[in-house]
Amino acid sequence: MDPLAILQAVPDWVLLGLAVAGTGAAGVSGAAWRVQRRRAQALERSLFTVTHATDTTVDPRSGLLARPEFDNAFNAAASRCRQRGGEICLMVVDLDDFGSVNDTLGHRAGDKVMREVSRRLAKAAPAGSAAMRMGGDEYVLMIGGDIEQAKRVAAALQELLAEPMALGDHRLQLTASVGIAAYPTHGSRARLLSCASAAMRSVKAVGGGDWAVYDPQSAVDHQLQDSLLADLRVAVEKRQLELFYQPKVEARSLQVTAAEALLRWHHPEQGMISPAVFVPLAERHGLIGAIGNWVIDEACRQAGVWRKAGLRMRVAINLSAYQMRQDDVAGRLQKALAANELEPGRFTVEITESLALENTRATQQTFEGLRRAGLHVAIDDFGAGQTSLAYLRQLPVSELKMDIGLVRDIATSGDARVIAEAVIRMAHALEMRVVAEGVENAAQRDLLVRLGADELQGFLFARPMSARALGMWALDPSNARRGGEQGGFRPSLYVTRQANVA
Ligand code: C2E
Ligand code: MG
Ligand code: MG
16 A cells, blocks of 8 residues: 555544553643654654555554554553553444445445544544554544543544535434443453443443443443353253244234244253343354354254144244344255255244344345245334334335334323334235234233234233143143133144144
């Protein structure tokens, strides 16, 4: 790369960041700032003449420091802090929903955005800061100030990111999740980055677009998570995972039409752990691929057993974000279905609304693969996120699962009822069946039937249960029950050949 081009691309403040190593970070006065700037310029000269501006000193995509330079700056600032007192802060800045920019607008646009984000980081950061891009859309900023100052920087950064960016015909508005950790308050130099990352993740978990300071209380969670993760790595091979199944019933007849497979982890010490806890953990740490494959194989095996026993209900599995981005998930499902002599049309994959709306090339390919394989696709948790009806129309989706949040207040709130009615009408107009999840009482059930929901699922009918329990449940005709006066399996779906129901 042309050294001059790099030089032009490097903002002043990055060079100030380099100079931190020599000058100390905290509380920079005007005079000190000028000294710093001169040093920075000297460093700039030496950096670019001595090293010939190799890519090892600056990240060419963002124009920020490369990792070793950032680490040097951070270590030097931390040493100075130890000697003189005071605090420095690390801020992990992770852009929200950035994944689709490269896919939809191309890599050149992605690069342009990187540079613009770097420029805005520079604007928000005080003198004496240093920054690097940690990979992907994650940046780390070190500021020579205390937590209060870091909070102000985070707030300023959110404001700057909210200003629309022009990319050809597109206008892009970004938000970021920012995690803040202070040295030496929150931990050793070596741990500080993971503390700031943990704080960033806590922001992501509640929707992003905000900042959070590392909470030492959550350190306990942190340790627990680490040990849980170690256990999860061996959970598949130690056969600690199990699929439970929850029936879906036809709204009017209350006959069972399908069963959704829901993961359970039998932890040797902690007992049963919810997928709401370990699925996101597995996603974050690259374990979901193996777990997801196990779910596909196991659900198909079980569906094969049920089919042979005459229990011809549809089986549904949940696909994770990671699986949707893999190019082989449809093929894998096809193979598992064929191995168990199952028709693809009797199998459903549930994909959360937020994931369906991701609309990247990778997810589009997976949707196309699922359609070609003849599998049914359901949008899960519909109504929990932002909805793009225009986009949903283009997807090969045959089922819409109304989120529990829409169902919960349906019997007590007029607004909730109006929304549910609109969702059902819209889904029918798009030729999708509507499944209402989280149905817990008869009032909700009656209303949903009246509003035209096609299928219902919830504790009112049955909780998720083991495959064996579901087999028994299906065999007991009095299980029409809790959900209503009639029910049970549709005679057409369930033939009373009862052997081998496992
Ligand atoms: P989901 O797919 O939307 O599943 C519905 C969740 O609601 C299940 O929680 C179910 O037990 C619960 N539920 C069902 N009826 C009721 C009700 O009447 N009231 C209430 N309060 N809850 C009800 P569960 O089993 O804990 O699963 C949570 C989430 O974990 C699932 O949400 C799904 O997103 C994810 N998950 C479960 N199994 C898998 C899997 O095999 N792969 C992937 N990627 N994710 C999974
Ligand atoms: Mg589901
Ligand atoms: Mg759901």
